[in-house]
Amino acid sequence: MINNYICEYFVTQHVMNLDLISLLSGYDSITLEEMGKVKLMNRTDTKYVVSLPVLAEILQRATEHYWVQEISGERTPLYRTTYMETHDYAMYHAHQSGKKCREKIRVRTYAISGISFLEVKNKNNKGRTKKKRIQVQSKASLVADGGNEFLKQYAWYELDELTFHLENSFNRITLVNKGMTERLTIDLNLSFHNLHTDKDCSLDRLAIVELKRAGKSYSKIADIMGMSARNVNYILFSVETRLSMGDKALGNILERARKELRNGAEITTKNG
Secondary structure, eight states: OOOOOOOOTTSOHHHHHHHHHHHHTTSOEEOHHHHTTOOOSEEEEEEEEEEHHHHHHHHHHHGGGEEEEOBTTBSSOEEEEEEEEOTTOHHHHHHHTTOSSEEEEEEEEETTTTEEEEEEEEEOTTSEEEEEEEEESOGGGTTTTTHHHHHHHHOSSOGGGOEEEEEEEEEEEEEEETTSSEEEEEEEEEEEEETTTOOEEEETTEEEEEEEESTTOOOHHHHHHOSOOEEOHHHHTHHHHHHHHOHHHHHHHHHHHHHHHHTTOOEEEETO
């Protein structure tokens, strides 16, 4: 288990990203087509937030046990996502209040291919996540692309109850274990834009790591990372806090996160 790592916030993002890319060169690759065998649409998710030096250590230790996804020669492709929400932030409040059954609705675009999907993610009271999606031309064409019918079948809300609320972008590393039972996504260079307030936020010196596996099957990466780190949902939802509480509250949240990392804690959110 990785403990006692001090977050080096003075290390520049550019240098650290180069180090991470160098570490990825030691991995065997897996193609997008081969990744189709690891859909994990019905799965258990565990989220972690780690500093970039801790992430580098994780990647070093996992090399022999995982493949890295490669698309058109790219191992850190760019993703863009737009989240939809009700007028009263029902989905956000369900998550923040700890409701076990909750939902996310979003449009995700894979920048390397330009392909977009309307997606619904539902979590049940047993911590299992199910994801459904349909391909769309863009977020402006949801009605024409069958979005109404799709949401009526799989979501709790219809299109006319929702608005586009929050955009984010990030570079993603995707690892797949060689037993083909789990997928690990590592999101870097995260930036956010609130479409209602026109405010921006970034988490450029942290990585969000999400372990997605079938049930509770054995995970080498879980052993490497350790499962006893402290829960910090406040980081993952700091952008939403900024909506209602302003920049000062966001600063307090991120400062608390920095102190946690300086004290050597890997920060975990389980089943988030």
